[in-house]
Amino acid sequence: MQSLYVHFPFCESKCHYCDFYSLGKEKTRESDPQRFELALQKEASQQAHLLDESLDTIFFGGGTPSMTPPESMARALEPLNLSKRLTASTEWTMEANPSSIVFEALKGYRALGVNRISMGVQAMRSDFLKALGRVHTKEAVPEALSTVFRAGFENVSVDLLCGVPGQTEQDLSEALEILTQFPISHLSCYLLTLPKQNPMSRSLPDDETQLNHLLWVHDWLTSRGFDHYEISNFAKPGKKARHNLNYWHGNSYLGLGPSAHSFDAQNSLRWKNVSSLHRYAALLEKGETVIEGQESLGTKEKQLEKWMLALRLDTGFPIDWLETDFQKARVDLFEKQKLIEAHPFDPNRKRLTARGFALSDQIIQALA
Numbered sequence: 234m235q236s237l238y239v240h241f242p243f244c245e246s247k248c249h250y251c252d253f254y255s256l257g258k259e260k261t262r263e264s265d266p267q268r269f270e271l272a273l274q275k276e277a278s279q280q281a282h283l284l285d286e287s288l289d290t291i292f293f294g295g296g297t298p299s300m301t302p303p304e305s306m307a308r309a310l311e312p313l314n315l316s317k318r319l320t321a322s323t324e325w326t327m328e329a330n331p332s333s334i335v336f337e338a339l340k341g342y343r344a345l346g347v348n349r350i351s352m353g354v355q356a357m358r359s360d361f362l363k364a365l366g367r368v369h370t371k372e373a374v375p376e377a378l379s380t381v382f383r384a385g386f387e388n389v390s391v392d393l394l395c396g397v398p399g400q401t402e403q404d405l406s407e408a409l410e411i412l413t414q415f416p417i418s419h420l421s422c423y424l425l426t427l428p429k430q431n432p433m434s435r436s437l438p439d440d441e442t443q444l445n446h447l448l449w450v451h452d453w454l455t456s457r458g459f460d461h462y463e464i465s466n467f468a469k470p471g472k473k474a475r476h477n478l479n480y481w482h483g484n485s486y487l488g489l490g491p492s493a494h495s496f497d498a499q500n501s502l503r504w505k506n507v508s509s510l511h512r513y514a515a516l517l518e519k520g521e522t523v524i525e526g527q528e529s530l531g532t533k534e535k536q537l538e539k540w541m542l543a544l545r546l547d548t549g550f551p552i553d554w555l556e557t558d559f560q561k562a563r564v565d566l567f568e569k570q571k572l573i574e575a576h577p578f579d580p581n582r583k584r585l586t587a588r589g590f591a592l593s594d595q596i597i598q599a600l601a
């Protein structure tokens with residue numbers, strides 16, 4: 234496996250919309266960080282043999298990895314001998330939040346080998362940040378980005394949310410203006426989704442407003458040199474997120490930490506770790522596995538996966554994948570509706586348009 238994901242399960246506070254596994258400070262015991270470090274070290278020892286000698290990408294996600302000091306990360310991952318597996322081109326991303334950016338710690342992450350930061354900004358209006366349960370202020374964002382660039386990181390991505398109740402194009406414009414004053418190389422713009430029981434879910438904008446905002450963000454960023462290369466992702470040339478591209482190309486990856494997923498492409502095998510820090514640590518303390526579920530992909534799942542992965546990228550799919558008359562008729566219809574287009578650089582491929590990206594769920598269901 235040439236890609237490694239590590240899940241860091243701590244956050245300052247739980248955001249209202251978040252369904253990743255993480256513990257806010259109020260649910261974190263004082264001994265948890267140390268217990269996590271030792272458990273991760275044990276899991277790293279168990280799984281080190283699955284990694285290739287050199288790694289293409291590493292991703293520290295969570296949770297908020299920037300809450301874990303670099304020395305603790307280094308100790309936990311010592312069994313993987315990461316420094317020996319790095320090459321000149323290894324992409325090593327760490328997620329961070331504006332409120333947990335410390336200049337000295339950033340230097341430490343760089344010394345470890347981290348060379349890309351993905352910053353969770355989400356919104357640039359104080360009332361939105363509060364409604365979303367974010368702990369940082371809008372003023373903290375430019376300050377944090379300045380610190381990241383001052384610490385020497387050149388490859389920096391930011392996450393922004395679209396579809397926040399009450400959000401207007403003016404809000405998106407102001408947020409993008411502030412963020413792109415920095416030399417960011419990548420931006421992810423996700424549509425806010427909420428479970429029905431969340432009171433904010435009743436105020437989510439309607440489908441048409443969501444679609445218009447997504448198209449507006451597409452126009453704004455592509456007119457400023459960003460490529461819209463995946464449903465929710467935009468990159469400056471040469472700066473696509475390679476770790477995520479490995480997922481979308483169906484390559485193998487090893488996931489460590491509570492709730493982490495792994496995929497063995499050769500054997501079409503996917504597995505998932507337990508989603509509780511306490512169970513994760515207790516199992517590893519007994520020398521047991523933390524894998525709680527394993528799934529072998531059959532022909533039908535592989536077919537669905539193939540379409541899902543291809544349609545989400547701007548490289549699209551080869552036209553010889555269209556085997557049935559039904560598929561061909563659907564693609565003709567989607568082309569008429571301007572949801573699918575001929576690939577501009579490859580006559581043998583088709584791909585989703587920006588409007589198609591925004592409505593990709595329906596298209597995937599129709600073609601897979």
Ligand code: SF4
Binds near residue numbers: 243247251
């Ligand atoms: S900081 Fe990120 S991982 Fe943590 S609760 Fe908020 S959205 Fe979830």
